[in-house]
Amino acid sequence: MAQVELIMPKMGESVAEATITSWLKEVGDTIEADESVVEIATDKVDSEVPSTAEGVLIKKLFNEGDVVQVGQAIAIIGSEGESTTEATVATPQKENTPTETSTLIAETASIANVVATQKIGKTSDSGKFYSPLVRSIAEKEAISIDELEAISGSGKDGRVTKKDILDYIPNRSNKTTTPTTSNGMEKSTQINSAPAQVKSEPKKSSISLNAGDEIIEMDRMRKLIANHMVMSKQTSPHVTSYVEADMTNIVNWRNKIKNEFLARENEKITFTPIIMEAIVKAIKDFPMINVSVDGDNIIKRKNINLGMATALPSGNLIVPVIKNADQLNLVGMTKAVNDLANRARNNKLSPDDISGGTYTVTNVGSFGNVMGTPIINQPQVAIMAIGAIQKKPAVIETPSGDAIAIRYKMFLSHAYDHRVVDGALGGMFVRKVADYLEEFDVNREL
DSSP states (O other), X not given: OOOEEEEOOOOSTTOOEEEEEEESSXXXXXXXXXXXXXXXXXXXXXXXXXXXXXEEEEEESSOTTOEEETTOEEEEEEOTTOOGGGOOOOOOXXXXXXXXXXXXXXXXXXXHHHHHHOOOOSXXXXXXXXXXXXXXXXXXXXXXXXXXXXXXXXSGGGOOXXXXXXXXXXXXXXXXXXXXXXXXXXXXXXXXXXXXXXXOOXXXXXXXXXTTOOOOOOOHHHHHHHHHHHHHHHHSOEEEEEEEXXXXXXXXXXXXXXXXXXXXXXXXXXHHHHHHHHHHHHHHHOGGGSEEEETTEEEEOSSOOEEEEEEOTTSOEEOOEETTGGGOOHHHHHHHHHHHHHHHHTTOOOGGGGSOOSEEEEEGGGGTOSOOOOOOOTTOSEEEEEOOOEEEEEEEEETTEEEEEEEEEEEEEEEEETTTOOHHHHHHHHHHHHHHHHTOOTTOOO
């Protein structure tokens, strides 16, 4: 067979690169079509890359720990008998994108000379490994190998990551030497004469430790979640509106049909898909909730893709997405919710499963909480928290007058981006969701 390149696949909106975490096959191993070859990690999810062809792994084009751009070849697969020397496909050149700092440095001739004479290899004399992305940034910013060695790495085995080097550059560019001229005037030799455009991170506070305290390092996913949450709060001015919905009709209907539903569909029906159905209806009524912000532009989304925040066994959080949720009936919604929740708990989600969301729902009621103030999942502009369903005494209207009865009540907490969603829209939307829930037909057929 002809040699085939195994390409780093597209992994959803805003995902441009992935890190190779583990090779599942070695050179010379036989590979079946659709068999997993390599494990990768993005800033959203861990996944596996399956082979697009049957054959033998002839050559790996990247090592574990390397950062690879989407669309690049990561391995070569061919027929048995072909050797690695026969693999003539070269690794595609990665375009050097502008770094987030110090763009004038690369334009100076003196820096060009430094870059030309100090090509940084994948490993240094000390044995430290540097990914292609880190090497590209170092070369562009004229960071010598000795200087690169001095950067403290936060990656696996102390490797310097993209974030490490980008955090280092602003502080480095502020270091200037000011030799004096013969008349005593200071003469600046700082190469970057333009003010730095990237703000350096504030100094971290020093936390005192007491006897018996335990230090637990964040895992990779927890770091990503933390950064994403901080970014969202810095990006969007959050406002939260609350409505209490009467869920009595829904509770009674579900109790009536849940056994029949399980027997017929082999699926349990929870309250989540019923609530999501109501949210989809409300989004159709208020489409300006289903938007994103791009600078001074508002992007009105055509598709309604509902994200559902899901807690993992590790305690971390992930948000799989139900694509085109408005095209699903209640049975389809139930199957989609159960499928994504099960695959999330078993770490079987693909990058595509968590991309493209336009509105997110989080069920704080599953932990016994009655309401919450959720953080918007960027680049969306709103998120709904559904609370625990509780029995409460409530005043109801009857033909003979008002009466007090036991009702099932649930709070809806709607957080939204006040840049584009005002209180009227945010409040009317959550009220409309509650209306759809309260008007649920108790005689509805499956």
